[in-house]
Amino acid sequence: METQTLTARRRAATEREIAEAAAALFAEHSVAQVTAEQIAARAGISVRTFYRYFPRKEDAIAPILTAGAARWQAAFAEAGDGPLGARIPEVIAAQLGSQNPADLDTMRALLSGVESDAELRDVWLRVNDDSERRLREILRDRGSAALDARMIAAVSTEAIRIALEQWASDPGGARPDTIAVDVFACLSAGVPGLGVGDRS
Amino acid sequence: METQTLTARRRAATEREIAEAAAALFAEHSVAQVTAEQIAARAGISVRTFYRYFPRKEDAIAPILTAGAARWQAAFAEAGDGPLGARIPEVIAAQLGSQNPADLDTMRALLSGVESDAELRDVWLRVNDDSERRLREILRDRGSAALDARMIAAVSTEAIRIALEQWASDPGGARPDTIAVDVFACLSAGVPGLGVGDRS
């Protein structure tokens, strides 16, 4: 939460600019059709510098997709010592609800391309997997058994992913945090139609 | 189950050869270190032909990773009309249990590299996502509501993934189908430590 050194802030600003340039281009054209040179030009940097900020062309949009995840990680880091698993739903729903509206718009545009653009999907899968790994690690540090942490993290991350994709696919629908709460409720209580269930 | 045309069988054989060549190389070196030319040479074909079988270099191992998924899809296609969700666990566990032992060894070698090799992880994530999409579609065709199908497919696929990764990380542990049954039981009944739960 501290104001960092000037160089660090400059770097963060540049990263942000690149991410927005890439997002604007990827929202209109497929990832394959956009060249790294175009992204760099729009962000006002050279191609070589671009690859110093992001290892792959498509990764330039990761900061936007992970904006929410970065915040709930911080929220967990500040939380007390008690059991963490039970509070995951509320924390994540709260963080999704306080998302920057401009970022939400960008995110919706990107997510609606995930179905059709193979490389965009790759980034989305990577982002979610990264998020799951971090959550898994936090849970293990708090004393969960390895397999328990694995399952909790997997279901939680999957719930967020489903909520976001559902929200992105339905322009007139509910807010992402509202959907997330519902999906969380279903998944944590046991999926209807699985195991001894009967529906479907 | 029919013996297909000769050309089709030749093609399947070549695909198989490429997949095994790629798997052997990826098991020892990272994906980035292995060139498409090396894979093609080992499989006895040209680079150009390689890219007619697989769109990306890393995708060459997909057939091995999806061998199990391909079989349970067939099992579902043959199943009767009744509710499908409740039978998912047993079908998948059975298919995992009847996996070809040689493929299982190869799979374990590949999966143990997923942690360290970024591009190997990408393939693994793609394979799982493809599997989930197919299962989702099957469930929707059988009459599940869209969101229900989404959640059932997500949890089921995630359970398989967890089971396989857990199995790969523990050389002396239980068979993958045994682990899968356990994970399935946990997830379908509701994750301990989530929602109103208390553990962890």
Add this chain to the structure above:
DNA sequence: TGCCTATCTGGCACGTTGTGCCACTCAGTC
């Protein structure tokens, strides 16, 4: 002020990736 170090940046060259295009081969058919 001048020097020195550290970091960021851009340009260049290079190996690799993946694709379009064309020529060649090899079945089977008439």
Add this chain to the structure above:
DNA sequence: GACTGAGTGGCACAACGTGCCAGATAGGCA
């Protein structure tokens, strides 16, 4: 023997991503 169709390989090419070097910028110290 000519024709068709599908698979294959070679070649050229744009794009990707990286190592290397040179120039620019900012800060610390005498």
